[in-house]
Amino acid sequence: MEMDTSQSTHLAFGTSPDKNKLREARMLLSGMDYSRITEQDEDGDTILHIYTAKGLRECAIAAAERLRSLWTLDAKEHKGKTALLVAVTANLPDIVCDLLSLGADINTCDVNGQTALHLAAHYGYNLVLQSDCSLSSRATEKLACVQLLLSKGSSLLSQEIKxxxxxxxxxxxxxxxxxxxxxxxxxxxxxxxxxxxxxxxxxxxxxxxxxxxxxxxxxxxxxxxxxxxxxxxxxxxxxxxxxxxxxxxxxxxxxxxxxxxxxxxxxxxx
The missing domain is CATH 1.25.40.20 (Ankyrin repeat-containing domain)
Structure with a gap:
């Protein structure tokens, strides 16, 4: 049965997902039972962590929609990272926005006490793909990333644990x-x-x-x-x-x- 593609992720940044790929991903995920959707492997990764790490945006959206309905959108892997933290660390701004729009907790932290805001200050968004990207460009990317996370409710006062x-x-x-x-x-x-x-x-x-x-x-x-x-x-x-x-x-x-x-x-x- 075809999923209702009227569901949409409202992006604060970046491009819209591919509608055809998203429809196919939703159909794929609709055929999986809940145990497979929520299952965590030996590293604690859910299917959402895996899709996110691989940059499979439309699959990540479909998985996040299923996990949100089960109240497990913020499941953590063995290093305490939610899919949102994985997306920030991997410099995937579109998936970051998708997950935030779907309700991912912006102030959750990993085992080191690092929130999405801390990771953004470390890594920022790798939007400039050229290998000779300037330091000023990377600084601008980090600023854009931090501004986005603050607009979504990140706390400036949160501190890393270590x-x-x-x-x-x-x-x-x-x-x-x-x-x-x-x-x-x-x-x-x-x-x-x-x-x-x-x-x-x-x-x-x-x-x-x-x-x-x-x-x-x-x-x-x-x-x-x-x-x-x-x-x-x-x-x-x-x-x-x-x-x-x-x-x-x-x-x-x-x-x-x-x-x-x-x-x-x-x-x-x-």
Whole structure:
């Protein structure tokens, strides 16, 4: 029996699936019993994980539709990845959008505590297929990926289990200035990853052409230069030697002094 092809996945990004392939995939999946649809192999993969990893978009949509009806759309394989996390890691933006449209949980995490947003900051979308793709192009892809996931409800405050990194920490560590600029438009706090704030990480970006701008942006958005790491270092202690390091050290010192004056003023008013 032919499935109702009026069901459609509303994409926020990318192209529409092939209607003929989708109709065939739905017919194929309609012939499978529920046990085969939900079965997980020795690696914990469902048929949806497999279709997703192979980039078989229309089959992934049909499988996701069946699993959604069984409330198992977010089944995890042995590394804790749902099909959505597999799609992000594999740089498959259309399938990411399909799964999100079908109700995949955007804030679920793998065994390392990485959500789709963390993985996007690591990998982004490989939309530029040329092997000589520029760094700026890859940075733009990651920004587009992060924007999409945030629009779908990802949390900026979620942290990886092993590293405690937020997406801001990851963006700063990579020196992705476009992503940092975007993220800092959203209120942030001074969360730590293994004792280091994003400001500590920016201070450690020796030689990065965007280091100064990142430090300035973080300070403007409320980063506290007085916070110490587990090693008792303030951000200023992590700066490089030389003219740039001295400029940034003076900037951090001024902000630190300004913060102390503000605190004392508030105490006096009390």
């Amino acid at each position: 590293s405690n990194n937020t997406v801001l920490h990851l963006a700063v560590k990579e020196g992705n200035i476009d992503l940092v600029r975007f993220l800092l438009k959203i209120p942030q706090d001074n969360m730590k990853a293994h004792g280091h704030t994003a400001l500590h990480m920016a201070a450690g970006l020796h030689g990065n052409p965007y280091q100064k701008e990142m430090v300035q942006l973080l300070l403007l958005r409320g980063a506290d230069p007085s916070i110490r790491s587990l090693e008792n270092d303030q951000a200023a202690h992590l700066l490089q030697s030389g003219p740039v390091g001295e400029q940034l050290k003076a900037l951090l010192k001024r902000r630190n002094a300004s913060s102390r004056r503000r605190i004392f003023s508030l105490q006096d008013n009390e």
